[in-house]
């Protein structure tokens with residue numbers, strides 16, 4: 001493959017943009033390819049190379065790159081009528097109604113402009129609502145580029161994971177291992193009265209894809225109820241992907257107090273949202289006292305893209321379609337891995353998938369390709385990674401060789417970060433999955 005033009009563009013970018021990119025994960029070594037355009041389930045780079053795309057914008061593109069006519073025309077019409085006004089529009093109400101109608105725990109929604117903004121606002125809301133400062137998060141979770149969750153360390157021994165964040169932020173953040181009921185119970189016993197919220201992804205999607213074991217979220221729900229803390233589900237990745245329009249909370253049968261959204265809910269445009277029971281969401285200004293505001297929030301073009309994407313998905317069985325493709329991919333990978341790399345683990349559910357380059361910390365039969373979380377009935381239950389630490393032991397060097405020289409040269413674009421989820425979209429076909437599986441087979 002020729003990458004001449006991407007190299008040139010990266011050289012130019014390096015002199016005007018830090019690291020040559022606008023989001024850290026895009027700085028693939030030795031250089032990223034620059035995208036010319038999307039085409040269904042593919043992207044085409046500046047040198048004309050075509051890749052099967054399983055990054056899908058890091059999750060927002062449920063429908064792939066070719067938006068259906070109804071979505072495209074809604075976006076174009078909004079853009080043609082002046083992109084935004086600084087005054088409310090009907091389409092914001094319609095999208096909020098769609099979300100409230102489908103997501104079990106949501107009665108009201110505040111739209112913002114990114115997943116980060118959503119989790120920042122949700123944490124502030126929880127602190128304002130409860131009058132407490134501490135939050136509990138999971139080791140290996142990601143909630144965006146925000147001060148309160150960019151922490152490392154364990155339990156109450158946390159410190160900021162980036163320069164530029166005052167120590168005092170980390171003082172209020174307690175980290176716990178995902179899926180460890182005893183650990184979080186002990187944290188609540190000691191600090192329960194100071195905890196404003198437990199903030200968790202329902203499935204860790206940024207660190208290997210880690211599924212909750214049966215009962216874990218129920219434990220979090222019960223602890224929050226017992227101690228008067230809020231349970232916040234960060235559904236920025238899982239929202240309108242896992243569990244279809246009911247999201248992961250619908251799939252798992254858990255009602256969080258607050259949910260954060262991003263990605264799919266904006267149909268490929270910048271978005272975030274905070275939803276929940278009215279009594280809580282109405283603490284946001286101007287209904288309540290917790291300050292929240294934004295020039296671009298509820299942007300009409302974004303709202304139109306999100307609304308028409310979700311309507312289209314609901315009307316056309318898109319979730320069933322992408323979930324079938326996801327299952328085909330995970331089953332195929334499970335066979336390939338069993339054959340060629342039995343030390344690795346296939347993870348994911350619905351339209352999410354990943355191969356993790358470890359089975360360390362795992363025992364028992366092969367791997368969990370099904371997203372199953374049943375302790376009793378799943379034969380490979382023991383082989384699933386249960387928390388961030390299980391995933392941390394992955395073989396980074398071998399992943400790097402698989403990712404760049406092998407898969408990319410085969411024309412398959414995977415998330416460059418070893419641990420971030422990959423996605424199938426409605427634009428992919430069964431043939432695309434077969435092609436990707438062939439590439440994995442060669443590469444592994």
Ligand code: PMP
Nearest residue numbers: 114115116142143144236237262
């Ligand atoms: N929460 C989760 C679970 C995420 O996966 C992400 C981004 N991948 C964010 C929050 C932050 O979203 P954004 O990048 O839109 O700020």
